[in-house]
Amino acid sequence: MNPIIVLYFLLMFLIGTDTFLISPLLPVLRETYGVSVASSGWMVGAYALGYALFALVIGPLSDGWNRKKVMLYGMIGFGISTFLCGIAPSFAVMLLFRALSGISAAIVTPQIWASIPSLVRPNQILRAMGIVTGGLAVSQTLGVPLGAFMADRTWSLPFFLLGVFALLLAIPIRFVVPDLPPEQTPRRSPGLSILQNYRSVFTARNGKISFIAYFAFQLGNFAAFSFLGSWLADAYSLGVAGTGQVMMFLGLGNLIGSFLGSRTVNRFGKNKVLVVALGAAGLLYLGISNTSSPSFVKAGLFAIFLLMGTLFPVMITELQSLAHQARGTIAALSNAAMYGATTAGAYIAGLLYGRTGQFMAVAAFTMACFILSLGLWLKAGKRDVSVQHHATQGHSS
Secondary structure, eight states: OOHHHHHHHHHHHHHHHHHHHHHHHHHHHHHHHTOOHHHHTHHHHHHHHHHHHHHHHHHHHHTTSOHHHHHHHHHHHHHHHHHHHTTOOSHHHHHHHHHHHHHHHHHHHHHHHHHHHHHSOGGGHHHHHHHHHHHHHHHHHHHHHHHHHHHTTOTHHHHHHHHHHHHHHHHHHHHTSOOOOOSSOOOSSHHHHHHHHHHHHHTSTTHHHHHHHHHHHHHHHHHHHHTHHHHHHHHHOOOHHHHHHHHHHHHHHHHHHHHHHHHHHHHHOHHHHHHHHHHHHHHHHHHHTTOOOHHHHHHHHHHHHHHHHHHHHHHHHHHHTSOGGGHHHHHHHHHHHHHHHHHHHHHHHHHHHHHHOOHHHHHHHHHHHHHHHHHHHHHHHHHHHHHHHHHHHHHHO
16 A cells, blocks of 8 residues: 555545544533533634634645645644643633644645545545545544543643644655645745636636535535434433444544545445435435434444445546646635535424424435535536547547
8 A cells, every 4th residue: 555645545534633632522621621511612713713714725825836745834833733622721721722633634635635545546536435434534533532531631631642743744744745846836936826726726627516515515414414413312321332332433433435435436436426425315314314223323334424425526626627826725715615514404493393393404404505506516527528528529520
């Protein structure tokens, strides 16, 4: 296996773990800093906000820089800021360090997605994307139980370990990853570069359709995911430990799907995978919302996130193919779309679940989002075929 892809797997595992780890630590951190439940949520929000906002700027700028250097400096910043979270003397300082961690992660992550097409053969891109996505799946599987386990000892320990691990991973970035110079001529000013890169993405064939399709997918995905814990607690009286076990099923399914997705696509084709996976995932959400069997819920969620793990690399690969000279911009936009969908999905799901008291309402919304996403992806695929057909006719004439 390509050692750089293994390194990227570890980087995504580390960044993903830092993201998921904070959730089980919130109770002890709230008590440590003496803040309310509502205020403690800002320790999650500061990270997400720092990530989302900075990614929109650093993504386009990095398209004109050496991606290796950007990744290296971002990883060093991530390691230092995460380590400092473990010694934050006050709530305000903790928010600052969490925001810096999010900003640093926003520097690293777009470089990973954007550089994969430059480092592997075209027929290996989807497989590499799946392996790297597997790092996020493993972090989702281990992040919550690992955080809960460490919180019983000292809340500082996970920040210290992640910070040191991040600084150690900066070493192979320096010596294993080759230089990744820009695929475009540097612009005269940063502001002009950002605008031109965004324009090149949105004016690319299928650019707008593809991003709307991706947003619709993540909107439904995170609408359901955001209220899984509340539903499991209300319907099955599961506590934190029980919910954590269910989350491990999610992560395991996501991991398997990430690794097997490329083989599935190569065998059946992208469109068939999109149709079957999105349709089946939506139906499974409707199914588990109408069952009284916890075992069926676990099996259903495992299957759903196996399908999600298969779909995510396919969609990211499609987005990255829109404009090869602006891959950092694409990665930043896809991250922003995901965080925007997370916020909107959680809000809509909160309204639906709060007013009906039924997860079925959320599942129905998720199904509608998946159908919309599928229609848009298929429309983009038809446009690609049409353009290729006309190009072939023009060449033959």
